[in-house]
Amino acid sequence: MGMLAAMSERAVRRVRELTGGPSVLDGLTGSDLTTFLLDVFRRRARERRPADVLRRYREDRFATPGTVDLLSLRRAEDALLTALPPGTDTVSLAPLVPLGTHWVLGGVDPRKAVATVRGTEVAADSTVGLALEAAARRTGAGTVRLATTQRVTRAQLFDGAGAHFQLFAFVTAGRAPDFEREHLAEHLRFLIEALRGREFRIALTCLDRQGEAIAESVRSLPGVVDDPARERGRDYYRHLCFKVFLTGGEDRFEIGDGGFTDWTAKLLSDRKERLLTTAIGVDRLALHARTG
Template sequence: MDRVLRQAGGPEILDVLAERLPGADLTTLLLEVMRRRAQVLSPADVLRRYGHDRFVAPAQISFRRLRRAEDAVLSAVPANVELITLAPVAPLGTHTTLGPVDQNKVVSTIRNSEVAADPTNGLALEAALRRRAAPGPDPVRLATLQRVVRAQRMEGATTFAHFTLFALVTAGRDTGDLAFERQHVAEHLAILTAAVRACGVADPQVLVTVLDERFERTVEGLDAGRDPDRQSGRGYYSGLCFKIHGNGLELGDGGFVDWTARLLGNRKERLLISALGVDRLS
């Protein structure tokens, strides 16, 4: 960063761009920068970039295999869950302010938005709008399939720069006695395991991690094992989280978060999120 700032004219330029320019003015400036950069590119330059940029390469999973897995997953979605199609971008800061996720792990755009990195964030925004419009006792159940992009480099044969996630969220109001939590964690796990089985995984394994001892009661009656030593997701989830495994792979993840409570400024709001990696199921 120090080297870049010296070349750009000094460290004060970062303050100007990040803090002093209004958002619309910064967008205007960056649009002109990208317009000029694009003008000097040749078709050969674009092809060269296409051949080396991991973000723009086609999926490693064949279209037909992925489509079959998507259809199989969707076959497990019950009628009371509304399937929606999310935009491929979200407002700038969506993943950082809700997640939290480091902004460097997200592909930011120059129009105050960012490429979707997790559909549960977009579903949470939509659920919050619906809860604000109708804050009654009926929960909002939403699901989607979305191709997402993540900027961090990860090693392994089943990790990709972009991949498809099936995501499910349930947003509602605290009804006391952890009734919301007990009902909807069972619903999510039933949907997710049915989706995994529909993709040909005969015996998916659910492992639950209780993050708050009060949530011990929500595990009662679940067909799930325990993973008390899980470290990932602590600080991201609250109360309880879970993972789904099958065929030697981690296939899904989920748990309770406080996103709608913070979005709506109401501590009584509850949100359960979960997702499956469809590429790994294909």
Template sequence: MTERTSALDRVLMQAGGSEILDVLAGRLSGADLTTLLLEVMRRRAQALSPADVLRRYGQDRFVAPAPIPFTRLRRAEDAVLSALPADVEVVTLAPVAPLGACSAVGPVDQNKVVSTVRNSEVAADPTNALALEAALRRRAAAGSEPVRLAALQRVTRAQRFEGAAFFAHFTLFALVTAGRDTGDLAFERRHAAEHLAILSKAVRACGMPDPEARVTVLDERFERVAASLDAKPDPDRESGRGYYTGLCYKIYGGGLEVGDGGFVDWTARLLGNRKERLLISALGVDRLA
């Protein structure tokens, strides 16, 4: 029995049984559940004193200020944006995303994000939000011209990491390219090379002179794509398998992993069209700063 299951069983026993979980998870409409949870949070907030809030502020890792000085983060943000081609649109994303923005399209446990009581979740990955935006634009345009979007976003991850340069909230620079399969892996070869060039240029702009890309082939058909990239092979990579399709890569700078990316099937699933293609990439701006 996992620690999570044990804790849930204990809570359900105190709450009167598992039936309450069935009611909250499935029998109430989304609007009714929001109404109930809002009242719960209102009552809990009313019971708090100013001292309680200050004590929580000093103890909660999710609400503490970033350990990286603002000026260093700002310089790194400007540096990575300077690497973008003029025809990539920079989007200002909302600080929240629809509930399931991460778990509904990829193998991500919902407990790894911070869910809200309003059927949304605190932003955990800008590539997911950009994928939603790209899907809407692809559906509206109904053409073959790729949608190329980028964003800077402060995100929060619920899982706990240990070690240097691991934070509960951090800034990600994200880049997505959504388009249609044009045959012969032409989309994949063109845009994988473009993403790696942008990411490498962004890392250099942050003062790291020799960024290194390492590529992992997940489908033998993508050997041709990997061969065309300025990247070292990384066949032993384990992370990202089952998340990415075809091919994925990591970016290193200054001896530290600073970026990640690859192909995903999100827009194909969002639009119900197997011909849709999506490439996502991200850099950790706090690490670059």
């Protein structure tokens, strides 16, 4: 058991002891649990003073501003949005998704998402939100292309970083016979256009034989290289995944990643559904443009 899991388990035991045993907590489900938690937070909020709020604002990594200025973010976002292929719909996602979304689709530990008392969790990955919207649109529709830029929040600790950052996401959903080859090429050409004028690498990792066959169609594109040694993301993606780097000499600065997932197949209970995702950290792209 990891440290985070052990701390969580100890906290749950303490609460159960204070409330008279496991039956009390186990019985709090649905609207009763929501009502109980809302009352707990109402009481705590009423105890706060202005000085308390300001102190938390200064100290809480979930509340402090980002480190990249807004104008730099806007310029980076514009470069990405204007490079999108024709037929892409831009979406303004809600800041919340249904509780458990990141776990059900991406297998992300629920403790790494910020849950709310109303049965939702704060968006931690914009590609997950776009996958939900793509699945909703896929009923009776053809290929769906969606893109967004969104401030996302993650509970896990990052060295030298806050809990929130701007994420650009682009997904394509469909079930055409040659879906993987066609749309991987489209996503990579989008990245090449968006990063025009910069030195970059798009590192492909093939996860199985099908991934090897898909990769053959894009290996001749500018900046595309193979990265068979990649370890992270092998349980997250299917067939093929990639990382996006800005480069300078021997230095590499990671700004994003993408690949094929089974999320719309899960959501629609249809194994023929396909989804390709690309995500770019806008803060990182803007920071490199400012310091590079």
